[in-house]
Amino acid sequence: MLKLYNTDVSLSDENIKIEINRLANSLPQNRPKLSVFGLGYVGAVTSVCFANMGYKVIGVDLDEVKVDQMNSGIAPIKEARLDENLAVALEAKKFRATTDAKDAVENSDISLVSVCTPSHVNGSCNISYLIDVSKSIGKVLKNKDSYHLIIYRSTIPPGTTQEILTPIIEEASGKKHGVDFGVCFNPEFLRESTAIKDFYKSPKTVIGSNDKKAAQLASSLYENVEGEIFLCKTEVAEFIKYTDNTWHALKVSFANEIGRLCKAANVDSHAVMDIFCSDTKLNISKKYLSPGTAFGGSCLPKDVRAIQNLASYFELDLPVINSIIKSNEVHVDYIINRISMNAGQNVGFLGVTFKPGTDDLRESPIIAVIEQLTERGKHVRLHDNNITKNSEACEGGNKIIADLAAMSTRTAFELCKSSDIIVVTHHTKEYQELIETFSQEKIIIDLVRLNTKTRDAELYQGICW
Numbered sequence: 513m514l515k516l517y518n519t520d521v522s523l524s525d526e527n528i529k530i531e532i533n534r535l536a537n538s539l540p541q542n543r544p545k546l547s548v549f550g551l552g553y554v555g556a557v558t559s560v561c562f563a564n565m566g567y568k569v570i571g572v573d574l575d576e577v578k579v580d581q582m583n584s585g586i587a588p589i590k591e592a593r594l595d596e597n598l599a600v601a602l603e604a605k606k607f608r609a610t611t612d613a614k615d616a617v618e619n620s621d622i623s624l625v626s627v628c629t630p631s632h633v634n635g636s637c638n639i640s641y642l643i644d645v646s647k648s649i650g651k652v653l654k655n656k657d658s659y660h661l662i663i664y665r666s667t668i669p670p671g672t673t674q675e676i677l678t679p680i681i682e683e684a685s686g687k688k689h690g691v692d693f694g695v696c697f698n699p700e701f702l703r704e705s706t707a708i709k710d711f712y713k714s715p716k717t718v719i720g721s722n723d724k725k726a727a728q729l730a731s732s733l734y735e736n737v738e739g740e741i742f743l744c745k746t747e748v749a750e751f752i753k754y755t756d757n758t759w760h761a762l763k764v765s766f767a768n769e770i771g772r773l774c775k776a777a778n779v780d781s782h783a784v785m786d787i788f789c790s791d792t793k794l795n796i797s798k799k800y801l802s803p804g805t806a807f808g809g810s811c812l813p814k815d816v817r818a819i820q821n822l823a824s825y826f827e828l829d830l831p832v833i834n835s836i837i838k839s840n841e842v843h844v845d846y847i848i849n850r851i852s853m854n855a856g857q858n859v860g861f862l863g864v865t866f867k868p869g870t871d872d873l874r875e876s877p878i879i880a881v882i883e884q885l886t887e888r889g890k891h892v893r894l895h896d897n898n899i900t901k902n903s904e905a906c907e908g909g910n911k912i913i914a915d916l917a918a919m920s921t922r923t924a925f926e927l928c929k930s931s932d933i934i935v936v937t938h939h940t941k942e943y944q945e946l947i948e949t950f951s952q953e954k955i956i957i958d959l960v961r962l963n964t965k966t967r968d969a970e971l972y973q974g975i976c977w
């Protein structure tokens with residue numbers, strides 16, 4: 513992938529000019545003209561970076577001070593190398609700022625929208641600034657003949673782009689989405705203080721759109737920027753940003769709770785976390801990040817409880833760690849309720865141990881699900897090739913094994929045949945094939961997201977998707 517602009521090294525003005533010229537020459541001559549709404553932390557950087565990639569950019573803000581500052585070469589925010597990049601963009605006549613939305617939309621082909629979306633008092637996302645921008649863009653589009661693309665970049669809840677903002681543009685413009693204008697959602701992943709570097713070396717580019725032309729045009733802007741481009745549904749793109757930020761916040765809180773506990777126990781938390789992070793197979797990886805079944809087994813619940821106990825010994829409040837077991841219990845209840853809400857008395861489980869390939873029944877969340885369903889009057893039947901008389905079930909183990917044996921069906925096929933509802937808890941080839949066989953006649957509840965072609969079947973239900 514082309515390295516566009518070396519933001520790691522402070523380039524002299526002359527070097528910047530050479531780099532910019534090289535960039536401009538690498539792009540097609542008929543590239544679209546851009547307008548960027550909102551010249552805050554995101555918009556100011558985005559405008560200048562696109563301008564220095566060779567696009568003609570008009571920045572728009574209601575704040576006259578910011579507009580005047582940017583036109584005079586003064587960055588309206590403190591951000592590494594923004595001043596020098598702005599100077600280059602202005603000198604090349606690739607960037608100008610205005611308060612006039614009409615001027616900006618009329619003189620551009622694509623509008624990127626990065627206005628603020630602060631919190632309401634109750635924590636919900638305030639999208640009023642986006643609504644105002646959408647109305648003003650729509651009004652200008654009313655009298656514009658050429659196709660225009662609107663790319664929303666502000667962080668917003670899923671559904672906002674399609675269900676709220678697009679209809680607003682349609683109403684204000686009297687034009688048709690997908691025909692006269694296109695809409696995309698393209699989240700911003702830059703971090704303040706390294707924003708310019710992050711723009712060119714983005715961890716990823718995500719374009720959400722249900723409109724192919726819009727998605728293609730939007731992704732063409734990022735062809736020369738580092739990072740993989742993901743095309744997805746609009747609501748997926750909207751949700752990614754929230755998922756990313758919640759994960760980052762969780763990481764900080766988790767690390768700090770481990771740190772507080774380590775300090776109390778006189779353990780070097782940085783040594784612990786350095787080794788923890790070096791494990792990219794199980795720790796910093798996709799592992800355990802797949803929505804579906806609850807956790808269980810002989811280690812995770814036991815060891816989380818031990819850590820909670822240690823925290824209470826040191827009289828430490830660790831709310832993130834202390835809520836893990838509770839969260840898992842809530843998830844087990846959710847699974848029970850999702851199964852119970854279906855009509856049909858006979859429930860068949862494909863898999864009972866906490867994961868395939870082991871006969872260990874200790875703290876399998878599926879046992880809690882089976883017990884609850886039985887209490888609610890469901891007739892439960894099981895299939896699990898792993899379970900033997902010697903299977904480890906810990907306390908009360910013999911009783912559980914005896915109960916499970918009584919519920920067991922000899923073959924998985926027989927189980928499916930005699931069930932109204934089939935619950936799949938193990939991701940195996942055998943179960944996947946069976947689900948495909950029975951997908952048109954039985955209710956299937958999938959806890960492990962099988963790679964089945966029948967996910968669209970009417971009777972198929974994913975537990976978290």
Ligand SMILES: NC(=O)c1ccc[n+]([C@@H]2O[C@H](COP(=O)([O-])OP(=O)(O)OC[C@H]3O[C@@H](n4cnc5c(N)ncnc54)[C@H](O)[C@@H]3O)[C@@H](O)[C@H]2O)c1
Nearest residue numbers: 550551552553554573574626627628629641666667700704
């Ligand atoms: N700051 C970050 O690091 C960051 C990173 C990724 C995503 N985001 C998201 O990007 C969005 C923008 O964040 P920000 O930090 O740049 O906000 P900001 O408050 O710094 O800037 C928003 C700008 O929009 C302008 N504005 C408001 N209404 C306008 C209108 N109708 N027309 C033109 N301009 C208008 C404001 O005057 C302001 O200058 C938010 O949704 C935020 O969550 C921010």
